[in-house]
Amino acid sequence: MIDRKETKQRMSRAVIHNNTVYLCGQVAKDSSEDITRQTITMLEKVDTLLSDVGSSREKLLSATIYVKSMNDFQAMNAVWDAWVPEGHAPARACVEASMAREELLVEISVIAAL
Numbered sequence: 001m002i003d004r005k006e007t008k009q010r011m012s013r014a015v016i017h018n019n020t021v022y023l024c025g026q027v028a029k030d031s032s033e034d035i036t037r038q039t040i041t042m043l044e045k046v047d048t049l050l051s052d053v054g055s056s057r058e059k060l061l062s063a064t065i066y067v068k069s070m071n072d073f074q075a076m077n078a079v080w081d082a083w084v085p086e087g088h089a090p091a092r093a094c095v096e097a098s099m100a101r102e103e104l105l106v107e108i109s110v111i112a113a114l
Contacts, residue, residue: 005053014053016114020061021053023110031103035072038105039079046110055112057083060090062111066097068104076106 006013015022026045028038050056067076073094084090090110099107 014049016053019114021050021055021112021114023049023112025066025107025109027104027107031101031105035067035075035105036079039076042106042108043079043083046108050110050112053114055114057112058085058088059113060084060088060110061113062091063093064109065092065094066099066107066109067094068097068099068106070096072105 001017003016004012005015011024013024023046026042026049029041029045031038033041047057050059065076065080067073076094090112097107099105
């Protein structure tokens with residue numbers, strides 16, 4: 001069975017299948033902020049979505065992080081490292097990418113276990 005949450009024409013905010021949750025790309029709550037604040041609020045959204053479906057950051061399996069500029073890599077990682085619980089780091093990729101909106105500096109896509 002596939003369970004889709006908050007489905008719209010282009011995407012669902014979360015999809016659950018075989019006790020695995022797939023989150024759509026998450027961005028900052030306020031894209032006018034710097035990379036640190038954008039990363040913090042982006043990860044807060046991930047926490048909320050995971051909690052809403054019965055998962056948590058301790059159950060992360062994979063994360064793909066997109067940064068607008070690798071110049072922000074260190075600052076983004078400082079927030080990431082503080083957010084990921086010790087011993088629960090997921091498989092992860094981080095790439096430099098063009099963003100959907102000019103002011104966005106970071107986006108994340110997450111897969112987690114239920």
